[in-house]
Amino acid sequence: MNTQRWSVDNNVDKEESYPQLSQAADLLKNNEVVAFPTETVYGLGGNAENDDAVKKIFEAKGRPSDNPLIIHIADKSQLDAFVKEVPKKAKALMDKFWPGPLTLIFNMKEGVLSNYATAGLSTVAVRMPDHPVALSLLEKTNLPIAAPSANRSGRPSPTTADHVWEDLNGRIAGLVDGGPTGVGVESTVLDCTDELPVILRPGGITKEQLEGEIGKVSVDPALADEGQAPKSPGMKYRHYAPDAPLYLVDGPKEEIQRLVDEKKQEGLSVGVLTTAENEWFYRADYIFACGRREQLDTVASSLYEALRHFNNTDADIIFSEMFPNEGVGQAIMNRLMKAAGHRVISK
Template sequence: MNTKVWKVDKNVDNLENNPQIVDAAHFLLENEVVALPTETVYGLGGNAESDDAVGKIFSAKGRPGDNPLIIHIADKSQLCRFVTEIPDKAETLMESFWPGPLTIIFKKKAGVLSELATAGLETVAVRMPDHPVALALLEKCQLPIAAPSANSSGKPSPTKAEHVIEDLNGKIAGVLDGGATGVGVESTVVDCTEPIPVILRPGGVTREQLERVVGEVRLDPALVNEESKPKSPGMKYTHYAPNAPLFLVDGSPAFIQKLVDEQKKNGLRVGVLTTEETHREYDAEFVLACGKRKELETVATGLYDALRTFNQVGVDVIYSEVFPHTGVGDAIMNRLQKAAGNKKIIE
C-alpha cells in the first residue's frame, strides 16, 4: 500500500475545506485508515461504525483484539447516536475539558458502533480532541472515528508524523502531518458510568483538575496495585517500550551513574533518561533530557520522542529517573512503568 502524506498548516482558515482534509476524509468515508494529529499524540483513525475499517486499525498496529478503542467526535451532539445516557458529572466534565485530553466512558447503545471498536464491552470511550486539524477532519467526514495511537502496538506513541511513518508506512492509507503534538501523553480516561468517576488511565487532565469540577474522583485499583485486574482491558499490556530494556531508578544521580559504570564495564552502550536539571551529572553513551523536572508538562511533551531517540542511537540498556506522582507526573510515571514492564531499581 502506498501511504500518502498530507502536510497541513493548522493555522489556516477554513481548514474543513482544505484539499488535504477533504482527501483524507474521503479515505475515511471509504473505510480506509488515516493517521491524524491531536493535541496528545497522533491517532490512527477509522470509521467506528465499520468492522472493515476498525479491523484495518487493529491489523496495521498489531493490536490485541480485546483492547478497546477511543471514539473521537467533533461535537457533543454526536453522542446521542451511540450512548444511552449522559450522566450529570460527565456533562460537567465535557463542559470543562472538551475539546481536550479527556476521554469519558459511557454506556453504549447496541448495534451502532463496531463491536471490534468497543471490544464487545457494554461501554464506549469517547473524546473530543483539541486540535484544529483533527476537528476539521471529524467535521468533514461526520463520522465517529475510532483512533488509538498511530504506532506499532507496544512501541512509544507518535508525537510527530515522522514517528507514524517510521512504524506504519505502507500499512495505512495516509498521514495528515500537522506538526508536533503538544501535550505529549495520551488523554486521561475517566469512567462515568458509576456515581463516583474513576480514572482508568492518567493523562493530560490531572486528577486534581477533575476533582475541582466534580468532587471526588477515584483511581482504578489496577493503577496502584499491580495484582488488581485492570477495568480497562488495554491497560494490561506493555506499552510505549523502546527497543532496549528500560529500568526505572529511584535513587540519586550518583547511584544511577554507578549502575551505568557497571554496564559500561560489560561493554554495553548505556542510555540515561533524565531532565535538564541533572543531565550534566551523567557520563554515559547517550544522556537525554526530556524536559524540566520543575515543569513536568515539558517532560510529558518530550517523553515519547526521547524513547524513540534511544532506538535511533542504538543503546543496549536505558536507566530512567523517576518523577513525583503529582499533576501530570501520574501520567508520566504510568507510561514509564508500562515502558519498563515495571522493572524498578531502588537505591
C-alpha cells in the same frame, strides 16, 4: 499499500488545507484508516461504525483485538447516536474540558458502533480532541472515528508525523501531517458509568483538575497493582517501550551513575533518561533530557520523543530517573512503568 501523506497548516481556515483534509476524510468515509494529529499524540483513525475499518486499525498496529478503542467526535451532539445517557458529572466535565485531553466512558446504545471498536463491551470511551486539524477532519467525515495511537503496538506513542511514518508507512492509507503534538501523553480516561467516577488512565487532565469540577474521583487500583487487569483502552498490554530494556531507578542520580559505570565496565552501551537540570551530571554513552523536572508538563510533552531517541542508538540498556507521582507526574510515571515493564531498581 501506498500511504498518502499530506502536510496541512494548523490554521485550517487556510485554503491550501482544504483539499488535503477532504481527501483524508474521503478515505475515512470509504472505511480506510488514516493517521492524524491531536493535542496529545497522533491517532490512527477508522470509521467506528464499520467492522472492516476497525479491523484495519488493529492489523496496521499489530494490536490484539480484545483492546477497546477510544471514539473521537467533533461535536457533543454526536453522542446521542450511540450513548444511552450523559450523567450530570460528565456534562460538567465536557463543558469544562472538551475539546481537550479527557476521555469519558459511557453506557452504550447497542447496534450502532462496531463490536470490534468496543471489544464487545457495553460501554464506550469517547473524547473530543483539542486540535484544529483533528476537529476539521472529524467534521468533514461526520462519523464517530475510532482512533488509538498511530504506532506499532508496544512502541512509544507518536508525537510527530515522522514517528507515524517510521512505524506505519505502507500499512495505512494516509497520514495527515499537522506538525508536532502538544501535551505529549495520551488523554485521561475517566469512567462515568457509576456515581463515583474512576480514573482508568492518568493523562493530560489531572485528578486534581477533575475533582475541582465534580468532587471526589477514585483511581483504578490496577494503576498501582501490576497483578490486576487494567480497564482502560490502551492499557492492557506492554506499551511505550523502547527497543533496549529500560529500568527505572528509585534513588539519587549518584545511584544511576553507579549503575551506568557498572554496565559500561561489562562492555554494554548505556543510555540515561533524565531532565535538563541533571543532564550535565551523567557520564553515559547516550543521554537524553526530556524537559525540566521543575516543569513536569515539559517532561510529558517530550517523553515519547525521548524513548524513541534511544531506538536510533546502539544502547544495550537504559536507566531512567523517576518523577513525582502527582499531577501530570502520575501520567508520566504510568507511562514509564509500562515502558519499563515495571522494572524498578531501588537504592
